[in-house]
Amino acid sequence: MRVLGIEGTAWCASAALYDAETDSVLIESNPYEPDSGGIHPREAAEHMSEAIPEVVDEVLAAAEAQHGPDAIDAVAFSKGPGLGPCLRTVGTAARALAGALDVPLVGVNHMVAHLEIGRHQSGFENPVCLNASGANAHLLGYHDGRYRVLGETMDAGVGNAIDKFTRHVGWDHPGGPKVEAAARRYAEASDDPGELFDLPYVVKGMDFSFSGISSAANDAYDDGTSVEELCFSLQEHVFAMLTEVSERALSLTGADELVLGGGVAQNDRLREMLSSMCAARGAEFHAPEPRFLRDNAGMIAVLGEKMARAGDTVPIPESAIDPNFRPDQVPVTWRSGESVARGRAPGEGTSGSDADRRGAEATVEIVAGGDESGGGGDGRSDSDALDRRVIKRRVPKEYRHPALDRTLRRDRTVAEARLTSEARRAGVPTPLVYDTDVPNATLTLQYVGDRDLAAALDGGTERVASVGRHLARLHDAGIVHGDPTTRNVRVGAGGSGERSSTEAGGPSAADAATVDDRTALIDFGLAYHTGHVEDRAMDLHVFEGSVRATATDPDPLIESFETGYAAVGDDDVLERLRDVRGRGRYR
Numbered sequence: 363m364r365v366l367g368i369e370g371t372a373w374c375a376s377a378a379l380y381d382a383e384t385d386s387v388l389i390e391s392n393p394y395e396p397d398s399g400g401i402h403p404r405e406a407a408e409h410m411s412e413a414i415p416e417v418v419d420e421v422l423a424a425a426e427a428q429h430g431p432d433a434i435d436a437v438a439f440s441k442g443p444g445l446g447p448c449l450r451t452v453g454t455a456a457r458a459l460a461g462a463l464d465v466p467l468v469g470v471n472h473m474v475a476h477l478e479i480g481r482h483q484s485g486f487e488n489p490v491c492l493n494a495s496g497a498n499a500h501l502l503g504y505h506d507g508r509y510r511v512l513g514e515t516m517d518a519g520v521g522n523a524i525d526k527f528t529r530h531v532g533w534d535h536p537g538g539p540k541v542e543a544a545a546r547r548y549a550e551a552s553d554d555p556g557e558l559f560d561l562p563y564v565v566k567g568m569d570f571s572f573s574g575i576s577s578a579a580n581d582a583y584d585d586g587t588s589v590e591e592l593c594f595s596l597q598e599h600v601f602a603m604l605t606e607v608s609e610r611a612l613s614l615t616g617a618d619e620l621v622l623g624g625g626v627a628q629n630d631r632l633r634e635m636l637s638s639m640c641a642a643r644g645a646e647f648h649a650p651e652p653r654f655l656r657d658n659a660g661m662i663a664v665l666g667e668k669m670a671r672a673g674d675t676v677p678i679p680e681s682a683i684d685p686n687f688r689p690d691q692v693p694v695t696w697r698s699g700e701s702v703a704r705g706r707a708p709g710e711g712t713s714g715s716d717a718d719r720r721g722a723e724a725t726v727e728i729v730a731g732g733d734e735s736g737g738g739g740d741g742r743s744d745s746d747a748l749d750r751r752v753i754k755r756r757v758p759k760e761y762r763h764p765a766l767d768r769t770l771r772r773d774r775t776v777a778e779a780r781l782t783s784e785a786r787r788a789g790v791p792t793p794l795v796y797d798t799d800v801p802n803a804t805l806t807l808q809y810v811g812d813r814d815l816a817a818a819l820d821g822g823t824e825r826v827a828s829v830g831r832h833l834a835r836l837h838d839a840g841i842v843h844g845d846p847t848t849r850n851v852r853v854g855a856g857g858s859g860e861r862s863s864t865e866a867g868g869p870s871a872a873d874a875a876t877v878d879d880r881t882a883l884i885d886f887g888l889a890y891h892t893g894h895v896e897d898r899a900m901d902l903h904v905f906e907g908s909v910r911a912t913a914t915d916p917d918p919l920i921e922s923f924e925t926g927y928a929a930v931g932d933d934d935v936l937e938r939l940r941d942v943r944g945r946g947r948y949r
């Protein structure tokens with residue numbers, strides 16, 4: 363099958379021919395280059411009306427010269443997300459062409475196309491997908507016929523966050539390549555690894571935020587910090603955040619493949635960090651060649667061909683564009699097979715052995731009580747099991763700047779020790795903290811539960827309800843967890859876990875869960891003190907995101923979680939949660 367694809371969501375007017383038989387892609391693109399500032403929607407739309415017919419004609423002529431008048435079997439177009447006026451031009455051109463050629467029309471989601479091109483080229487079965495584009499930034503994983511959003515930016519897209527800084531310093535659009543060049547100049551002129559200017563680093567579970575970092579970089583520039591140093595530091599912070607959340611998504615889903623897509627993925631430093639992170643955890647990494655990363659019609663044609671082959675075409679009257687088209691709205695008709703979270707048993711590290719686990723940040727060693735030499739692996743006796751301990755060490759991450767690495771490991775170790783204990787005092791079941799070794803970023807904790815909630819979700823409505831109650835109690839005490847995923851909740855009565863929900867006393871006795879449904883919260887490294895409704899709502903959002911990412915039937919679980927929260931906590935938080943959920947991030 364041969365498919366002609368058309369792209370024009372914002373700045374790149376592009377047409378492409380994908381020939382499935384030879385797996386070859388011809389792309390013709392004509393970018394819109396604003397004279398000043400960022401993308402002006404009206405100018406961009408004018409550019410599309412001129413340039414789209416030209417690139418389409420070029421590709422069509424090339425196709426017909428080679429394959430005759432029946433060269434094209436289907437026309438695919440980017441239906442959204444993007445700028446409305448641009449999308450309308452693309453939609454009109456695609457409908458007219460499909461009509462004239464009398465071939466089916468395929469409406470493609472631009473974000474899914476950014477990721478499917480990587481899956482197509484890598485041959486990966488079931489990767490986690492990181493999209494790092496201009497207007498967006500998110501992690502997707504396939505699950506039961508949809509791409510689920512595992513994590514995403516809470517505000518700006520990653521390219522836009524970088525471009526906001528370059529506009530402030532007076533550089534032309536797009537800023538990304540200029541930041542990359544300036545950062546490289548700075549690194550080359552500095553002693554390795556280059557002095558880092560401290561900027562906000564905001565990660566909540568697998569979600570993240572860039573608004574603070576853009577403004578902080580702008581302010582630092584106004585205060586006289588050198589632009590090269592800021593470009594370098596901006597990249598180090600922003601890309602470390604993206605790499606960290608990608609690693610957390612791999613850890614949560616148990617996947618061992620990562621693909622990258624989007625315009626910012628052209629950045630060498632981002633690719634280097636992701637590839638280093640994947641190598642360290644034994645995962646495979648693929649980034650397509652640059653012509654498939656920035657906006658281009660090649661990715662639209664390739665996904666369009668898969669959709670057309672699956673019969674996923676659209677009648678012309680139903681082919682309306684959608685400027686807010688989210689990737690998780692797309693029924694994935696062109697692939698079957700395993701969900702990303704089923705690649706490996708959730709809750710297991712690469713070795714799968716109980717004595718040696720790895721989360722996204724730390725290695726976790728399980729030892730018999732009093733024996734911290736690491737000898738307490740399998741074959742423990744029951745009495746050992748009662749005071750098993752966990753030695754959690756935040757290992758240095760090669761991918762991130764050593765100064766940032768040191769700060770994050772130290773701050774999170776301190777926060778985890780302090781807030782695990784504070785939460786416990788507030789009646790939330792958490793492990794006892796036996797020892798804190800800040801210089802080595804190592805904690806010795808009580809072993810709780812007998813499995814992760816990620817492995818005990820199905821049929822676990824009472825378990826998630828109890829997580830709702832725990833979070834409400836935690837919030838009442840002025841603390842948010844920061845990373846309440848299904849991997850950070852332990853379930854069951856293993857170790858001394860059963861005591862933690864009753865021993866804590868107070869309202870938790872009212873939980874009255876069966877032994878097996880008892881839950882405890884762990885991993886307080888991203889926890890902090892706050893009274894803000896927004897921060898609390900984010901906690902709920904992160905938990906629900908991780909349930910969606912891993913459960914077969916998430917809706918009843920989420921409902922039960924919210925009922926649990928409502929029983930103890932504040933209705934304002936649930937109300938704000940609906941607000942957070944409804945925020946369109948595809949403008």
Ligand SMILES: C[C@@H](O)[C@H](NC(=O)OP(=O)(O)OC[C@H]1O[C@@H](n2cnc3c(N)ncnc32)[C@H](O)[C@@H]1O)C(=O)O
Nearest residue numbers: 371372495496497498521536538539625626629656657
């Ligand atoms: C909806 C759609 O229109 C939108 N498209 C888009 O954002 O264009 P894309 O080609 O994927 O990405 C452009 C962004 O990619 C950044 N960029 C390009 N080269 C870069 C580089 N070497 N380093 C960092 N950023 C780079 C640019 O600064 C710009 O912000 C999207 O995919 O979100």
Ligand SMILES: Nc1ncnc2c1ncn2[C@@H]1O[C@H](COP(=O)(O)OP(=O)(O)OP(=O)(O)O)[C@@H](O)[C@H]1O
Nearest residue numbers: 613721722723724726752793807808809810849885
């Ligand atoms: N106190 C504990 N009792 C029992 N098991 C634990 C305990 N602490 C950690 N684990 C196990 O080790 C895994 C990783 O621990 P943890 O989540 O603290 O590390 P992490 O690297 O910070 O993880 P991530 O950032 O991916 O959430 C947990 O999912 C859990 O299976």
Ligand SMILES: [Fe+2]
Nearest residue numbers: 495624625657
């Ligand atoms: Fe894009």
